[in-house]
Amino acid sequence: MRKYITDFTIVEKKTYNDTYFSMKLRHPETLPSIAAGQFVEVEVPGNKHVMLRRPISIHDVDTVANTLTLLVQVVGKGTRTLSMLNEGDKLNLVYPLGHGFSIEGGKVLLVGGGAGIAPLLHLSKCFKAKGIQPTILLGGRTKSLIPIQKEFEPYGNVYFATEDGSLGEKGFVTQHTMFSTNYDHIYTCGPTPMMKAVARFAMQNNIECEVSLENMMACGIGACLCCVVDSDEGHKCVCKEGPVFNAKRLTNWINK
């Protein structure tokens, strides 16, 4: 899949709270095909303390309007600088990067936690396009940390789990009543302990499972070898061989 380096314009910005914001970015030309789970490397403009690009997953794609949307969690100086950009500002992207999720049929469960919810919207839409209605289970510490809720409703049956019970069931996603062996495929993105728990459960119950990792990166294209995961076949670049991996390739990582 060909990769590009190009300028986008921010056409819409939403700030959900202190932690989350989203940016819809438009390109003047037709977008290439973008798989759910792929990501972009964003240049961070206007902060001399930020040199490297930041990897951010693709939240949504509109191939008619030529836009893609990034849902971003503010975690450090790079994302904080991005949060201060406004509509009309330009943003340089290297994209689309990495391998996305497979879109396999049967009974499908999507499990997202925190910022890991981001790629699941595009993924839900890809399932819908194939006539599959997934069960979507979204979790977070508290309601405000699940910034996107109703956006998922057209694409599946949506459930929530929060640690304080402020939205949906109280507890972790893995304790939710919808988290069961009743699926053929589980797709997950979120905090590492959550993904490991989901993947362990899936492996124990012979359910196909794909996880989307989020390691620190420099280049995003498999050149610097900084973002490796200790896979069952040795160190693999999350940027190039991932970020989505079949859990079967990561038993080392899951059990560590």
Place this chain on the structure above:
Amino acid sequence: MLETKIHNLNLKNPVMTASGTFGYGEEFADFIDLNRLGGIIVKGTTGERRQGNPYPRMAETPSGMLNAVGLQNVGVETFCKEVYHRIKDLDTNIIVNVSGSSIEEYCKTAAMIDELDKIPAIELNISCPNVKKGGMGFGVNPEMAAQVVSEVRKIYHKTLIVKLTPNVTNIVEIAKAVEGAGADSVSLINTLLGMAIDVEKQRPYLSTITGGLSGPAVKPVAVRMVWQVAHAVSIPVIGLGGIASAADALEFLMAGAKAIQVGTANFIDPAVTIKIIDGLEDYCKRHGINDINDIIGII
């Protein structure tokens, strides 16, 4: 206008890519025409496949980054059997960075690369700060540096570039030692040994605690060392360290480098090498320079 020469290598222009920052070139083929480059130094290759160091292996620091990749690579046999055939027909100088932990390992790898028709040179890496055994150990001691170079020289017949570490008291002494041992060229600088601590987690950012600093932060150190070495040896010097623009490249050329390598900047702008080549051409036109060699070493 931009043609230059390193020993027997003819370069279309002085712009090459630094080992470990450009993969095998293929990773950048979507962004640039690789055939426009003066050369590509492919990633450090060792006698056996290496897994490198555990994650985390990088940290962003002011105007730079630390890395501790630790020479992860497929090993020389896989390079010769597989990778070589994918890249050998590129119309640029493909140079293999040869790394190792012992003289035997350097020699084994160099001998196998010597057999490859389309690889006109190796860059002997006696300066990697991120492996426990060897690597930088050879590059910090003039006698050991000379010894590994003279052993490789016996079995390697093409252009032999030696990559030097800045983590020494006197880099000129090391440069002279490897020149005396038969090196055809020296490239400098490899990364500066550094360290950064995550104060919230109260632990180092890197799994190896220390790592190699690269990026614009190291550029003035690199320019100074290139200038010192270029005045002290007769073999051509290749300059690198924090180059991100044509102006940066020109600093190294004026300080005495016959060619330059672009490293960390490739991570930020995968098309930066072409911008640097175009910028050098533009500079020559603006200053009425017909041959880039006219400004090499003018300082």
